[in-house]
Amino acid sequence: MKHASLAVLVAVALTAAPLRAQSLLYRPPNLGGTWVPDAGVVQFNFVHRFHVSEGPVNEVQNFPTFTFATGVGHGLALGWRFGTNSIIGPGRLDNNESEWFVRWRAHGVEGRDGFGVAVTAAYNELAQSGDGEIGVDYTVRRLTLSGAVRGMSHPFREPDAKAALAGGAVVRLTNYIAMSADIGSRVSPATRAVWSAAINFLIPGSPHTFSLQASNAATSTIQGNSQGLLRFDGSSQILYGFEFTIPLHLKRFSPWFHGSPKPVALGAPAGAAIAAEVDMAAIKFTVETVTISAGQAVRWTNRDPVEHTVTFDGAAEPGSPVIPPNGSYVHRFDKPGTYTYHCTPHPFMKGVVVVK
Numbered sequence: 001m002k003h004a005s006l007a008v009l010v011a012v013a014l015t016a017a018p019l020r021a022q023s024l025l026y027r028p029p030n031l032g033g034t035w036v037p038d039a040g041v042v043q044f045n046f047v048h049r050f051h052v053s054e055g056p057v058n059e060v061q062n063f064p065t066f067t068f069a070t071g072v073g074h075g076l077a078l079g080w081r082f083g084t085n086s087i088i089g090p091g092r093l094d095n096n097e098s099e100w101f102v103r104w105r106a107h108g109v110e111g112r113d114g115f116g117v118a119v120t121a122a123y124n125e126l127a128q129s130g131d132g133e134i135g136v137d138y139t140v141r142r143l144t145l146s147g148a149v150r151g152m153s154h155p156f157r158e159p160d161a162k163a164a165l166a167g168g169a170v171v172r173l174t175n176y177i178a179m180s181a182d183i184g185s186r187v188s189p190a191t192r193a194v195w196s197a198a199i200n201f202l203i204p205g206s207p208h209t210f211s212l213q214a215s216n217a218a219t220s221t222i223q224g225n226s227q228g229l230l231r232f233d234g235s236s237q238i239l240y241g242f243e244f245t246i247p248l249h250l251k252r253f254s255p256w257f258h259g260s261p262k263p264v265a266l267g268a269p270a271g272a273a274i275a276a277e278v279d280m281a282a283i284k285f286t287v288e289t290v291t292i293s294a295g296q297a298v299r300w301t302n303r304d305p306v307e308h309t310v311t312f313d314g315a316a317e318p319g320s321p322v323i324p325p326n327g328s329y330v331h332r333f334d335k336p337g338t339y340t341y342h343c344t345p346h347p348f349m350k351g352v353v354v355v356k
């Protein structure tokens, strides 16, 4: 039963309706990009970078940054980033960096050819700084070019406002794999420039993207992305790590709050007797093989919180539309034969109808 619930959870997490979502295939690591989640979507991105300090201790130093953002419609997003081991803080005792932001996508759609423009206003609590970014990108087929202009009222707790510039590119080698890199710097005073390079993946059949990256930037905030991390001897500190992006479609959690949905009956027995029942539960057809006579019908009932289909291999029979949770589907078989079928969203779900 434990395994069944786990299978359901995994399937719920992986069966997102639209795959269009904030994606590392359109954004190099240290650029905010122009993405804004759709209304009703909570975006959770997790960047984790680390380095191993030089001997004798060889301690791993971690630099995680969490991003939460939600779309509120009209191209607007509200978000919060939280990073630790920030280089903005006054010392090792106070180095948790928190940045609140509002982003408005003024133009364009992520992943579509053409220009995208987003304006971000932020407040960095650690630096006590009002920050802003204008992000622009241009996508043409497999290439996305990105740029950003940033302003910070108190960068790294300094008294005077300063600007930073950054630019980068993503090249999509396939629909699932991309390479990306960027470079950025504060305009003045001359501080260590920031850079990153990454290989980015879209996880097939999911809305999740993942990247493996190297960079000299610590936290992934407007300020953190504007200045490189230095070693004690003044040389650049290279960090390695990954980013994982998770869009959560709130609509998918509605069964938690609304009880079981109303039964929906699809298909029709067309005057035939229902000779076999097959439940869909725990992402499986609970009866693998049913045997009926020609002219009889089978009824499938979805007991899962996710959608399924009954799709015949080689389109031997028409097959069902999407069967919602608590929905059922009836189909009558007129010709003897062995009909193998599967579920389109979960191709590992398989069953057989033998008609004598």
Ligand SMILES: [Cu+2]
Pocket: 283, 307, 308, 309, 343, 344, 345, 346, 349
């Ligand atoms: Cu399914």
